[in-house]
Amino acid sequence: MKIRLENVVKTFETFRAVRDVSLDIESGELVALLGPSGSGKTTILRMVAGLEFADGGHIHFGDQDATDIPVRDRGVGFVFQHYALFPHMTVAQNIAFGMKVSKVRRARQEIDARVAELLRLVRLEGLGDRFPTQISGGQRQRVALARALAVDPKVLLLDEPFGALDANVRRDLRRWLREIHGELGITTIFVTHDQEEALDLADRVVILNEGRIVQQGTPEEVCRRPNSSFVMHFLGDAYRLPAQVEAGIARIGDVALDAPSCPEGPAEIYVRPADLGWTNSGSGMPAVVTRVIDRPDGRRVLADTDAGQSLEIDVPPETPVRASDRGFVQINRGSVFPAA
Amino acid sequence: MPGLPLSLGITLFYVGLIVVLPLAALVFKAASLGPEDYWRIVSSARAVASYRVTVLSAFVATIFNLLFGLALAWVLVRYEFPGKRFVDAIVDLPFALPTAVAGIALTTLFAPNGWFGSILGEIGIKVAYTPLGIMIAMAFTSLPFVVRTVQPVLEDLDPALEEAAQTLGGTDTSIFSRVILPLLVPALLAGVSLSFARSLGEFGAIIFIAGNQPMSTEITALLAFIRLEEYDYQAAAAIASVLLITAFVMLAVTNLLQSRALRYTVRN
Numbered sequence: 105m106k107i108r109l110e111n112v113v114k115t116f117e118t119f120r121a122v123r124d125v126s127l128d129i130e131s132g133e134l135v136a137l138l139g140p141s142g143s144g145k146t147t148i149l150r151m152v153a154g155l156e157f158a159d160g161g162h163i164h165f166g167d168q169d170a171t172d173i174p175v176r177d178r179g180v181g182f183v184f185q186h187y188a189l190f191p192h193m194t195v196a197q198n199i200a201f202g203m204k205v206s207k208v209r210r211a212r213q214e215i216d217a218r219v220a221e222l223l224r225l226v227r228l229e230g231l232g233d234r235f236p237t238q239i240s241g242g243q244r245q246r247v248a249l250a251r252a253l254a255v256d257p258k259v260l261l262l263d264e265p266f267g268a269l270d271a272n273v274r275r276d277l278r279r280w281l282r283e284i285h286g287e288l289g290i291t292t293i294f295v296t297h298d299q300e301e302a303l304d305l306a307d308r309v310v311i312l313n314e315g316r317i318v319q320q321g322t323p324e325e326v327c328r329r330p331n332s333s334f335v336m337h338f339l340g341d342a343y344r345l346p347a348q349v350e351a352g353i354a355r356i357g358d359v360a361l362d363a364p365s366c367p368e369g370p371a372e373i374y375v376r377p378a379d380l381g382w383t384n385s386g387s388g389m390p391a392v393v394t395r396v397i398d399r400p401d402g403r404r405v406l407a408d409t410d411a412g413q414s415l416e417i418d419v420p421p422e423t424p425v426r427a428s429d430r431g432f433v434q435i436n437r438g439s440v441f442p443a444a
Numbered sequence: 445m446p447g448l449p450l451s452l453g454i455t456l457f458y459v460g461l462i463v464v465l466p467l468a469a470l471v472f473k474a475a476s477l478g479p480e481d482y483w484r485i486v487s488s489a490r491a492v493a494s495y496r497v498t499v500l501s502a503f504v505a506t507i508f509n510l511l512f513g514l515a516l517a518w519v520l521v522r523y524e525f526p527g528k529r530f531v532d533a534i535v536d537l538p539f540a541l542p543t544a545v546a547g548i549a550l551t552t553l554f555a556p557n558g559w560f561g562s563i564l565g566e567i568g569i570k571v572a573y574t575p576l577g578i579m580i581a582m583a584f585t586s587l588p589f590v591v592r593t594v595q596p597v598l599e600d601l602d603p604a605l606e607e608a609a610q611t612l613g614g615t616d617t618s619i620f621s622r623v624i625l626p627l628l629v630p631a632l633l634a635g636v637s638l639s640f641a642r643s644l645g646e647f648g649a650i651i652f653i654a655g656n657q658p659m660s661t662e663i664t665a666l667l668a669f670i671r672l673e674e675y676d677y678q679a680a681a682a683i684a685s686v687l688l689i690t691a692f693v694m695l696a697v698t699n700l701l702q703s704r705a706l707r708y709t710v711r712n
Contacts, residue, residue: 155607175610182611188604192626192708202612205622235708248608255612 105166105258105291106131107152112161114147121147123315124161132289134282136302139312140338145295146263148312152293153261154178165258181252181290185264187244189236195247196232199223202255222250225284242273249281253288262294266301278305299339303327311335333441336374343415345373347440354440356411358387363440370443373435377404380417381434382425388432391415395427407433470688473681485682494664495686497575501663502643505582509639510632512583513590520591521598535592538585543648550581551652573655578663581650582643589642590635597631629705637698641691 107129114122122144129135137145150156152163154175162171170178189198196219203215210218223229226246228239236244245265252260265281266274282305285292296302302309303323310320311334319331330336333344347354347361349371354363361373381388382405391407394414398404398421405417405425415433419425474482485491520532538546554561554571564571571577601624609619647665654661664687671680 153611155611175607176613176615178611180611182608184604184608186602186604188602188608190605190609190623194708201609201614201622205609205612205614205618207613235710237709251608251612 106164107259107291107293108162108164109148109152110162110164112148112151112158112163114144114151114156114159120315122151122158125312125315125317126161127310127317127320129291129293131291134285134292134305134307135294136306136309137293137295137312138297138299138302138309138338139318140297142314143312144315145297145312149261149263149293149295152259153180153182155182179255179258181249181255181257181260183245183248183252183260183262183265185267187236187241187248187268189244189247189251191236194233194235195228195239196223198236198247199232199251199254201251206255218254222254225253225287226250227280240273241269242277245269245277249284253290257290260290260292262292264295264297267296267298274301281305303339311338313338330374330439333372333374336439340376341416342374342376343413345375345413345435345438346443347371347373349440349442356435357389359389359435361435361438361440366440367442371440372443373438373440375435375438377416377418379435379437380415381436382407382417382419382423382431383434384425384429384431386432386434388434391431391433393425393427393429393431396425407431409433467688470681470684473678474685477678477682481678482682485679486686490658490662491664491667491683491686493659494662494667494683497578497661498644498664498687499690501575501578501582502640504579505586505643506636506640508579508583509587509590510636513587513635513639514594514628514632517591517594517598521595535588538587543585543646544652546584547581547649547652550577550584550649554580554653572653573657573661575661577653577655578650578661581653582646585646585649586639586642589639590632593631593635593638594628597628601627626705630702633698633702633705637695640694644687644691 107127109125109127112122112125113120125144125148127148137148139145147156151158154170154173158171162169164170165178190201193201199219199222200215203210203218219232220229223232226249228243228246228250231239231243236247239247249262249265262281266277269277278301294305303326306323308320309323309326311318311326313334319326319335321329326335327339330339336342345356347356347370349355349363349366349368351368352362352364352366354361354366354371354373356373363371382393389409389411391409393405393407395406396403397406403419403421403423403425405419405423406414407417408414417433425431477485516535520528520535551572552558554564554577556562556565556570556572558572561572569576571580605623605627606619609623614622645665647663647669650663651666654663654666656662656666664683668680668683668687671677671683
């Protein structure tokens with residue numbers, strides 16, 4: 105099911121949670137809404153579900169205007185951050201809930217068969233008789249997903265689905281959700297504030313800030329071509345280096361970087377530790393090493409430039425460098441934006 | 445645990461002194477009658493009639509409080525309205541008021557020439573000096589129990605549960621009956637059992653409105669009191685012991701039901 109948001113607006117008392125958001129989601133797509141807290145991502149998800157109503161704009165499901173369809177008739181599957189499993193029902197009863205309250209009457213055997221099928225899908229065979237308090241957090245999240253899928257939703261919506269779980273479980277569940285999505289091909293939107301999760305899982309990442317979409321694109325697009333300093337910062341550690349742009353080239357001292365689309369004048373170069381290099385001799389920004397940190401997958405150099413900026417630089421593990429070495433920081437790539 | 449022996453000792457001593465000792469004295473007094481005398485007293489026609497009216501009235505009053513108390517708790521938790529805090533405070537009034545005062549107030553209202561009594565009288569309903577009056581007095585004095593046990597549970601109910609049920613296609617009625625109500629059952633049981641126990645033993649509020657006619661509107665607690673007035677302590681203890689046993693059985697049953705209703709919280 106294709107979903108289309110048109111100029112959607114939502115205000116809570118005086119707080120403008122969502123300001124004029126338009127977004128198209130293709131059928132079968134897996135989209136992440138990524139943003140810091142207060143960016144409006146959860147509000148957008150809840151409006152798609154019908155748990156909140158938009159103050160302005162329209163939400164279309166396929167060709168149908170769903171803006172005013174009440175939540176129970178919208179046909180969405182919603183997975184809550186803290187699972188929201190019914191504590192007095194067993195796992196199987198939780199999964200069967202949607203089928204039992206449905207207007208469509210189903211035979212008991214039919215419901216039982218569907219529950220068994222879903223338990224298999226989420227790999228919880230044999231746990232149907234347990235109560236939610238008797239299973240682990242990761243298992244509860246899978247029950248929540250099975251429950252949402254039981255009513256054959258047109259869209260699957262997940263609100264910070266892995267937020268309450270620890271790192272290992274989170275990684276496994278991520279991979280598993282990707283598999284399930286591949287298997288079922290259901291249009292899926294999930295909300296997260298974790299960049300890694302969004303980039304890992306989604307076909308497309310929609311980055312939000314202060315109720316607006318800042319950038320959307322494939323993980324590659326948003327990582328390699330961030331369109332603003334906000335996106336650059338939000339996706340990971342980034343440093344801001346003041347520079348001058350002349351004739352499409354940004355310069356800091358004798359370091360030069362192509363900046364074809366940046367207007368002439370003062371500008372800022374944004375770089376990540378992996379965009380930088382270190383050399384003990386040659387050219388670059390002169391700097392002094394303050395510390396070297398060794399990690400299993402590389403070596404990180406902490407250096408202060410002569411211009412007074414502290415930088416972190418990822419270098420190959422065999423790079424010969426020690427604390428208090430003098431040398432030069434090189435910029436291998438970076439994003440240039442006009443100075444704010 | 446610091447201070448455990450001392451605090452344990454003090455509380456056990458206190459419970460023993462204030463609760464167990466008087467009850468034991470009651471049982472002891474009743475037991476000093478022979479089994480035949482005991483049975484004759486507790487199964488006399490007047491006593492049995494008093495059990496009937498007491499239990500029946502307590503039952504009706506409790507059902508009323510179950511429904512009305514749930515509705516009141518619901519309104520106090522779910523809606524905002526002017527005067528909400530005032531209403532919330534007023535719920536406790538039946539506890540704070542001396543029950544005799546409540547009894548006199550209710551009698552004044554429901555007497556044939558009272559505000560309510562005169563109107564109800566016109567449509568042929570007599571409240572004062574009938575079992576209906578007893579029910580009203582019982583309902584009044586035990587109103588806070590259901591409200592105060594249900595209210596905190598309702599407040600802590602995760603709104604996401606209802607939202608989840610909505611996204612799964614639940615209507616308001618199916619969500620209430622399948623999700624909310626079952627989660628309130630343990631609290632409702634607790635409130636109902638307290639309300640019923642209080643109604644069984646209520647005295648002050650009832651004797652003014654009941655008319656106290658032996659065989660029809662005489663409650664068990666009053667009968668025990670009358671025997672006391674007659675210096676027949678053994679008979680008073682015997683009749684009181686019936687109330688005590690009823691209360692014990694009822695508390696045991698509700699505890700059993702409650703642990704059944706809460707079995708989902710037990711971890712493996």
